[in-house]
Amino acid sequence: MNFIYKETHSRQIQKNKHDTELKLRSDASLTAEELLTHLTSAHTGLTNQEVENRQDEFGKNVITTGNKNTTLHRLKEAVINPFNIILLMVAVVACFTDVVTSKDPDYFTVIIILSLVFLSSLVSFIQSQRSNTAAEKLSKMISNKSSVRRDGKLIEIPMDEIVPGDVVWLSAGDMLPGDVRFLSTKDTFVAQSALTGESNPVEKFSDLRNKQDDALTDLCNIGFMGSNIVSGSATAIILTTGNNTYFGSMANTLSGNRAETSFERGVSSVSKLLLRMMLVMVPIVFLINGLMKNDWPSSLLFAVSIAVGLAPEMLPVIMTSTLAKGAITMSKHKVIVRTLGAIQTFGEMDILCTDKTGTLTEDKIALEKYMNVHGEDDVRILRHAYLNSYFQTGLKNLIDIAIINRAAKYNLENILDNYSCVDEIPFDFSRRRMSVVLIDEKGKRQLVTKGAVEEMIAISSFVEIHGRVLPMDEKSRRMALATYEKHNADGLRMVAVAQKNEVPGSGAFSVKDERDMVLIGFLGFLDPPKESAKDAITALQEHGVRTVVLTGDSEGVALKVCGKVGVNTSQLITGRDVDRMDDAALHDAVNTCDLFAKLSPSQKERVVKAFQTSGHTVGYMGDGINDALALRQADVGISVDSAVDIAKETADIILLEKDLMVLEEGVLEGRRTFGNIIKYIKMATSGNFGNMISVIVASIFLPFLPMLPVQILTQNLLCDFSQMGMPFDNVDNEYVKKPRKWETPSIKSFMAYMGPLSSVFDILCFAALWWAIGANRIELAPLFQSGWFVFGTVSQVLVIHIIRTGKVPFLQSKPSLPLIVSSLIVVVVALAIGFTKLAIGIDMMPLPVAFAPWLALILAGYFVFAQLIKKIYIGRYKEWL
Structure with a gap:
């Protein structure tokens, strides 16, 4: 069925593309007057009444390609995921064993599992909704506009309000707000590489000079949405908008997969690592328990439940909510994030390339x-x-x-x-x-x-x-x-x-x-230097970001201004010098030169690329047409709300205030955001590695399962809830002092230190339950399971606060209030379940009060030794997170 859908969908895309092409070719062959008549328009534009009618007919001028950002889609993603599917499988098995085949039906386990599915889905959906709402609010703060004739007057309106038949005026820097037919042109050159892949701009004309065998994108009097005016000016009439444009008809095939950032590659590598751990874990645990306890169905259910516990199912929720929170915080500093993923790259940036005018100067010439x-x-x-x-x-x-x-x-x-x-x-x-x-x-x-x-x-x-x-x-x-x-x-x-x-x-x-x-x-x-520029450059330098100026201005002006604001002017390279250098020479030059003058747009792009090949994460800040190539090449493009359309559209981050000091605040927030995500990932990987060791040890030596599937899943959900405050956690000032890159080897070494440590204290808990509490017989398995349930839950909450900082938690580094609240709630709930009759609900026995001192002692030991391991780790690797 899926194959048939894809085939049908592909045919529909091709049909839409063919129909759009026929229409554009037809419109390209009409005279200007014939076209105006055909579109029921005029040189003076549409009337307001005509616009309202056409907006009802054609809708907003936006491209929606299989929009996956709907509420229904987010609800579907929250409910249908591997974690919930396995939970429902466990519920079916529990229903069969506890209800269908049991003489005394027990619905409680099934109800608990279904409640877990509901709560897990609800938390994921709420976080997804909040992230989406935040992103939409931020995107509304910036918009591209078009100059259009309405009722004979030239006015500026948001681009999404353009309708077919509108007459628009275009100049250098403007994006084409739809597919257009040019009515008049003056040295009009258009960049349409988004459609053709050709880097050189093409000249457009208003007359009928097209040849019959011209490719659609070669039609000289037609312009396409997705392209922009490089130079010259023109008037044009809108032929199609939104999904009806040529770009819209082929957007599904044009969108493709953009290159992964280092952060995305890091998340992917950790996910693969955890997946490999699960693939190894499930058969080992299944075979050990099946052979030693001779209960193959229970062993299979237990192994599958362990696999669920190893999956970092909260990673998407933690990531999206952390990024959304970071975006909202950055907006308070007048920094608008167009793509949430750019936040981490912003924090990773160690080279900031910037134009001079308006950034280092007052922009008041x-x-x-x-x-x-x-x-x-x-x-x-x-x-x-x-x-x-x-x-x-x-x-x-x-x-x-x-x-x-x-x-x-x-x-x-x-x-x-x-x-x-x-x-x-x-x-x-x-x-x-x-x-x-x-x-x-x-x-x-x-x-x-x-x-x-x-x-x-x-x-x-x-x-x-x-x-x-x-x-x-x-x-x-x-x-x-x-x-x-x-x-x-x-x-x-x-x-x-x-x-x-x-x-x-x-x-x-x-x-x-x-x-x-x-x-x-x-x-x-x-254009006098900004008073704040020198302080901002110094602040960026103190936080590990080197400021490099790439300007089209002459050497004299560049030297004068840069000298006053603290940019290193001991070496200056001009565009003429760049042209004479091969890639190797330019690669060497960017390591020492902070000032490049008289650069063309393509030379700016080449310098940015040279920094990237030298291993740097590069941000580029610009607001003109001449900055578009460099903005697109940079790891993170930064522009301002007053920039030309193409610069804003190309940028990942928009500043509402053209000031480097504002930029510095954004960089720090990007690092805080990355820090909170890396906390969860290091905690999840090390905790899962430790659990793997503990379960294997328990499976070998215990005559019963250390925990039942329903208990594992309940513990997993509680631990997930305790982490919900992590996106709002404080980050130590020392952490944001330098750029942070994703280091997968660092995660593996962290896992190798902290994972076995948690297993040592799990085994100590097993020993206390076996010998001190006396839970050493099969009939007392529920008591043993209750003890490990409580210790496992509380210790995982404790480890959040150990891992979240390289300092002594609570004393030297305080967590945020949301993280304290989510942690306390989970600890109280875990203790309430373990020490009261609530334990019976998930097939456990209430723990005796005598276990409380043992629990406190083992937890205290875990805290002390974790701090000791932390010191050893920092001494060896010179970092913690």
Whole structure:
């Protein structure tokens, strides 16, 4: 049946994909007017009433691929799991032996087992619901938006409110909010590697230049959800949204399995280790008890119950609740986690690569200088820069805003009436400049360009000196560079301005027209360092995180700012240097260099990769289009809520405040989260190893089973409940001082020390019950079982507090209140069952008061020797958790 379902499901996916492709090809062949008519839309967009109708018809603009995040699915996962299945099998056997075939039917054991199933499922479901609710609340705090025309006005709305027929305006950094047909484009380049795997962006056009045999993703006037605008601008009409998009139709096949993190690999390795232990344990215990007690059915049931006890069935609950609690705590520090699994990687991070602007600086760029090539103040330079910044339609960055603000102080707005923009050549990160083509009231055309100094000088054949346009020779070139380098060394971010009048009278303009320019002067901007940046970098360093700056800015500005905030500037590598290095040389360079300047987006990505191949866990913090590649490459991508869409979508963690100090709080919380998960894993593995040894010893020497299946399962549930406070536990300050990676060998060595220790005290408990209490006959087996039930439960609660800290528990390191409460409840319940008539309910005998001193003595010995072993272990391995 499952095979038939998969085949049918696969056919449906292929059909949806085929239907979507046919529709998009059809829409690509229509003229703009035909398409608007077909979609019942207009260049001015939809009306609010039309939008409401379409939202009812098409729903939210989100992709749901076999959504496994429903309440019903979480309930199913909570109820149907290996632990509950085995419990129900035990219940069936108990029902047959105690009710169906018994002369005196006893329903109590069956009721207890079914109660265990109910309670276990309830706890798991509640934790799952809480984690999901927390994740949903956090995701609503950040959202991507689109600029859309509604009732003729251009407004910003959340992307999930887009409907087919909407007319959207797109610029560099925007994600495509659906499958679109471009109505107008201007040097529009789109990255669609999510669909095609091709790293280079492709240019899109609005006209009908497609060929009949073009692949769907090669259609030049169609854009796809899942891609983003790299450069240029465009208007487009939405063709399909959500699951009806091409990306939505093939999302099941595109999603695939992402690479496992070190944490996921660690959990997998421990799960496999415990599984191997179970596979060895079950046949050994079954054979020993079957041969020695000649009761094969009871031996099988006992062995299966032991297997249940060895399974870390609380691991998913502990992990999800710990991660959810960590995410909520981080949100209070203005750090929003988009994927819960990123929390641990955040804590593991030992290299933080960050852009300079806004992270180390105030992100409030002010225009300080506007000067000619001699370095003399010249308002004419400001005027040309103002025309360029005002008339460009792309993403207005902080530089553009600073120019516009300064021009307003000189009342330069009046000159705008004299010009109109006939075309533009948008900014991109390879040219590092942008141009506008203006026409004045007399019909004169002028190309005005601003951009990075070296790139601008490279396209300038002339230079303006004292009002005269002269050919740029080596002398004038050196003079211009000297002016640039002087002010750049003072910490000013320099931008060059050039213009020319000889431009074509008609037709579209392109990058080819940016040549033979006249260099007229420079702009100098100041973005002062943040006061908090130095303290934040020092704090990160104290916690084992090295801060490395990867910036597109020039060397002078980078050196000035980084020097003031405490980044090591003794070595500086530029993008040109990176290009000259092979992978081995770059691998060596990243070990010593903390400052990389004038990097392109692909160079940033390459530097991040070099750190990773050197064995580091790398976080990358950025908010621009030029950061998207590095964000995707990093182990944990970090962006800010004000970032461009593609940066936010790529990042794992979003900061609501662009501040490294906020980041440091998130790093510490990530380590606390990992610490609480590792506590449970080390406790589970060592405890299970010890139980394995104890059960084998008991099976060899005892004439009866040391515990019945129902008793094992009840103890297991009580111990699980005692661990419910662990996600909320305190973590020692010493633990969060350095990055923490998953170390599977460390878990194995921990298990080898603590496991046998628990077995030694289990055997001492057996001895006290056998000789001191006299539970040494088959008819007194329920008394013996009651004693080990109480000791086993209380000792497992005690070991939580021993393992949770490398210090002396309670005295040097205090557990959290939730963990104390869950521990106390379980201890009281275990003692109540063992020492009262409640023991009869799970086929045990009430313990005599005489056992209490023995219990206290053995537990005290366990505590003392555990602390002694802890000291020996820390002395040898220099760590505890």
